[in-house]
Amino acid sequence: MISPTKKRFYLLVTYVQVFGLSFFKWLLLRGQKRYAFFQKKMYDHMAGQPYPLGDIHERVVGSFEKHNAWEDYEVYLMKYASEFKDKLALDFATGPGRNIIKYHKRFKRLDGVDISEVNIRNATKNLAQHNVLAKLYVNNGTDLSSMPNDMYHFLMSTIAMQHICSHSIRLGLLKEFYRVLKVGGRISIQMSYGPGQPNSVGYYDNDYTALKTNGGRDTRVESPEELRSDLESIGFRKFECWIRPPGPGEGAKNWIFFTAVK
Secondary structure (H helix, E strand, O other): OOOHHHHHHHHHHHHHHHHHOOHHHHHHHHHHHHHHHHHHHHHHHHOOOOOOOOOOEEEEEEEEHHOOOOOOHHHHOOOOOOHOOOOOOEEOOOOOOHHHHHHHOOEEEEEEEEOOOEEEEEHHHHHHHHHOOOOOEEEOOOOOOOOOOOOOEEEEOOOHHHOOHHHHHHHHHHHHHHHHEEEEEEEEEEEEEEEOOEEEEEOOOEEOOOOOOOOOOOOOOOOOHHHHHHHHHOOOOEEEEEEOOOOOOOOOOOEEEEEEEO
């Protein structure tokens, strides 16, 4: 059996092999900057693998078909979407644009933002293939600084926030969601839920030195009050949530869908 120290060493070796000299830049960074740099490099790497549209082995989303068919997205994630039919919406961590392609007709326009430039390039190609118009942004992993205040009425995110194992970064992003929403705008987000989830840290932990992501090192919500407390401290109101079975390819015990209004 390989010891935890050896496992971490092998991960470091893999990191050096995948990211080359940028590994030394990572060593010099600390805190949020270190974690965001790692996340960006990892998702660029995963998104840069062979990418046939709809392939069930696509490494960022997992499965276009299975996720698109998951009924809970319709019932919970999009529960209030009809209120914003002629409004602007944003898909946070849009990846290769799956949600934009599926849901864009529900809004005036559904834009996307992602930490990975490669994801955004893939999304640009996919949207063009489906004749979908959207604005796409690359963010730095900690904020949405390229976006103006009070721009969107609806902000959605799936299979994304649970993969950020830093509470300080997630809280900062929730503050950014609040900033870019118009008054009366709504967030609708999904995360992993339940104690004892493998490969995860507690909701308030900050694992800035994580060497895995996307299921390899996640966070978990153990009580809806953790989410409610963060959101209300920012200024959100009308918090609601629903605890549900996990979606396709997920190792979590449950998912939690939650929403709140600015």
